[in-house]
Amino acid sequence: MSTAVQSQDPHPAVEPSYLVSKRGLMSWLVTVDHKRLGLMYLASVMFFFLIAGILAIALRTELFTPDQDFMSAQTYNQVFTLHGAIMVFLFIIPSVPAALGNFFLPLMLGAKDVAFPRLNLLSFYVYSVAAVFLIVAILTSGLDTGWTFYTPYSTSTGTAVITATAGVFIAGFSSILTGLNFVVTVHKMRAPGMNWNRMPLFVWAIYSTAVIQVLATPVLAITLLLLIIERSLGIGIFDPAMGGDPVLFQHFFWFYSHPAVYIMILPGFGIISEIITVHSRKHIFGYKAIALSSVAIAVISFVVWGHHLFVSGQSELAGVLFSFLTFAVGVPTAIKVFSWVATLYGGSIQYNTACWYGMAFLWTFTVGGLTGLPLSTLAIDVHLHDTYFVVAHFHYVMVGGTVVAFIGGLHHWWPKMTGRMFNETAGKWGCLLVFIGFNVTFMTQFFLGHQGMPRRYYAYLPEYQVMHQVSTIGSYILAVGLLWTLIYLMHSLWKGEKAPSNPWGAVTLEWQTQSPPIEHNFHETPHIHGSPYDFPEIDKSAGALHH
Amino acid sequence: MAKVFLNGQPVEHPHEVHEHISPMSTYNGVIGALFVLTGLTFAVSFADLGPASLTVAMVVAFIKATLVVAYFMHLKYDDKFHLFVFLGTIIFVGIFFGFTMFDMKSRDALNDEQETFVRWKEQENAGKGLVVGVDNVPERRAKVLAEIEAHGGGHGGGEHGGGHGGGEHKAEAKAEHKAAAH
Amino acid sequence: MSNEHAHAPAHDDDEHNPHLAHHFDTMGQQTASAKLGMWLFLATEILMFSGLFLAYFILRMLYPEMVLEAHEHLSKWAGGINTVVLLTSSYTMALGVRSIQLGDVKKLRLMLVLTILCGCIFMVVKYFEYSAKFEHGMLPGKFYSAHLHGYEIDGLPHIFFGVYFLMTGLHGVHVVIGLAIMLWMFVRAGRGEFGAKNYVAIENTGLYWHLVDLVWIFLFPLLYLVK
């Protein structure tokens, strides 16, 4: 194999970067540049991450003692609902695809932009409108249904369910448009020589995610529309008081929302594949297995939604079927994790901050993945369902998986996006705090859950107090770590060193242009001749051991 | 710009648009067939086929849909990947329908086998039944109140069946909802 | 755009094509992207409508007698006429696409007008159907009051009419959006924006309109005909 691209030389900044190629507020507000839109998404999702994070800290603080402390029951219910809804719909679903994906997908493909740049801009504004709806809902009478909007609670409660679900409905369209755009981009916009086997794994992951976004989100849209209609007209599809079936709502909802879990985690997988290879200077182990397992996960994710209904009065037969299929999704996931570890073998691992996050991910995601197994085992799930065990499990996957990968990716690509280097020492401290804080917070919750602590309680039996306090303290450490990360990253924007075009010695295309990139990404269209993981450090002479 | 690339592959004649243009006869034939099929399904609806009418109507609808998709939407001549997208979508719709209907159909199997409903009713009929006189649903409250009235204020417990709890079996639920809706 | 690429070899006439966006290399790439995007969009539409169809099938399963009784109150003739009208509009739309494939803008505009006309007829019939239902109190959900107008339907007909209005209503919204798009295409065609090598917007409009037709092909027998 030859080197991946023709030109490997660092590109000094010879043209103004996309950040300064056009000036003025309007040039940002109506931009169709995928990189600027990526940054705008990044700023938005970080804002909502901060808001929902503050809500999480409020929840943990309330739970420091078994009794009601500073929040009333109603407030607590609203706070956990908004924490969930904002985190899911406004932060984690758009986080990696819409922010990092938007920025790097065309770059990694060697394209000038996504296939539909104006649609991309529209998608951002649709997302903003959705956010406005949710904020209006919060400012009027709030929302207390839980982020899952289960009927008949959501059709009978007095809070602003219609405004909030309309917001989520709109956010869904933003997600659909982004996904559609990415699928077309991957199919039609690849640079010369970029065949399917030469696409970086981040692209594969984003592609699989986009497929799920296109196929699943419309069902969320119709579900929420039905919920809005049910609440306003009382047509009686979901509301038992009108002759409907509340469990049917759960089927509708989870047909989207379980695949949505993979919308959240698959892009994280993609980031980890990039980070581990680049920082260990090793070709990824099992490229095809990782790429195809992303697609497999995307497909299987559509047939496992019933595991959210094991104790909801779903038929026992359906439970058995869904349990089996849920285990099936574990296999491709296990393959990925093993392949990442195997990638480390024989590498030359450089421990900078992004790599630290990559290593942390392997720990947290493994815990998250393994604790998914008892939840897919029917009989055990009966005990653990809707307890803190589930809370801990999905936080290990969503925070320990996606958010850790997201922050890792942010560090990995920060020099490329901003043209500045951040302080590595500060970064490692941040990672350490996040890792420790996260594990203290959520590891404890596995034990709490197994002891029978139910979800969504603002007051609890005194037996659980010690573990709740440990968890709360952990959440403070996590919060400090995240704030610290925010501070030094912001600091780097003003004071950071200028970033070279390829600080980590990576081979993928985004590093083959200047930092930050020019408006049209590349000075000339790149031509690809080999694998995206063909590092110069690889010892070709070590022989024809494996092909 | 020596060479033009598409999908990572060089394209020999980038300006040629490979579009199939169907002759008028195709369109005329298709619309004719669509009208005939519409007439057929319309006519059949007057005959009393019982449960088979759904099957017949769906088969006809699928044939009509196939005609529209294949000829009006050019899927027959189009990029095969578009066909893949379309059929893939149908498969996912099938998954959505299949699993949900499977649950809905098999849901009461175990309850029926164990006669949950029968037992519940037997307890009531044996006079042991207790009233859970709880009802927050405005539509049903009127009925509950009427029953309480009919039974002399509603205390004493146990005499008037416990059906207003919302735990109705489907048949009963239907009757009651009717009362509520009307 | 064309200035930017003034250095391009003369044989590459795509470079001068005002319809080619800057980030595409060829018209073929642009057209293929637009069409793939449209098919993916149609996929999302199908999945969205599938939720309503599933709701309908579940309703049939839970309350079969009620559905059979309630659907007798829908006008088979109105539904049938609308089916013919919509199929005809699909036909004219397909012919419109064919005309522009052959470069005949004039005929395309004629076909668009015919299609729009059919769409309008559809909406007018719909209007009369809806107003009859409103008059008879056959309204969705808690507004259902047909029993006050002398129509006794056993069971829970408010659900059936809820589903009926939701399905036909959402379909109607799609028809209206389609009409607006076709009007826009009519204007653009008048400005000479389309030709035998540049008609993907017309083609996509057609695809959308055929999907609206497809949904109706299933709605009609399920709501109006099936026993």
Place this chain on the structure above:
Amino acid sequence: MLFSLLIAPAAAEAALPPSNPGTPPMSDSPWSLLPAASANAEALDTLYIFFWILCGIAFVGMIGVQAYFMWKYKKPAHGHAKTSPLTHNGKLEFIWSAIPTFFFVILFAWGEIEYMKQATPPADAMDVRVTGQKWSWTIEYPEVKGCSLTNDLYVPVGKPMRLTMTSVDVIHSFYLPAFRLKKDVVPGRYTVLWFEATKPGLYPLMCTEYCGDEHSSMVGRVHVVAAEEYDAVLAKACELKQGDAESAEDFGARVVTRGGCASCHTTDGTVKTGPSFKGLFGKSETLADGTTITVDENYIRESILEPNAKIVSGFSPQMPSFAGRFDDKQIAALIAYIKAQK
């Protein structure tokens, strides 16, 4: 405060066996605070331990290999080491796909077998009916005529018991951690849960499906008693008659406990979902439609039987009707109790 109200057995409920404040007894099990108090719980714990051993091995192995690689293949201080050209290994990939698959099938099958046992109650099981409502459990015992308890489930040791459950408002979930069992309680349909208790004691019973404001208060007690004592204990628990020496007020306090009123009405002036009983009697209140009423015997009585007829503004129509649950005497005692809360 909340739990002391809910969990602490009311002093007047003399029929209850002496108990600690309703919290799960700490068990001697090395891995759990919760005792395994049913046949199902014991079977599940075995599966659970098997699972943890399996996952423990997998986790330690995975992280161990990762840590070893991280240490062994650290980048040298200057420049980079030559790295391995390894890109894939079909045999290895097959093995690490097959091994998890094998264990997944075992876990699935084991879980499935236990689940079907959980789902199939024996034919001779005793029947109990459970109704979930915001925010208490009504538990009815068909063997004892007219017996309907709030948040108290009595269970004999060694006899299978089968709960047929439904809800009157929103979805709740009936969770018995000591029995490792849970099932959603869905309005408009029945769900079934069965178990055979093995260990006498007092265990918690909780709602695990979010159901509104006082979701956290939907906590009850499971009293597991010896089979021979069961009838007597249940009969006593069900009895709700004014004692000879008992004042109407004290009896009213027992009625309040039985009705589960405390989940919404406090006696210390705190307003929860419903008005506090403190100082309630004789108060003038404005209804949502603007009319003014005085809280007197008639209004309280009506509010118990037909709670949502006259809602004081600021409150929402959430209260279930107690018509048929309380007789005149009990209601009279309840009114006396409310009167006494000054």
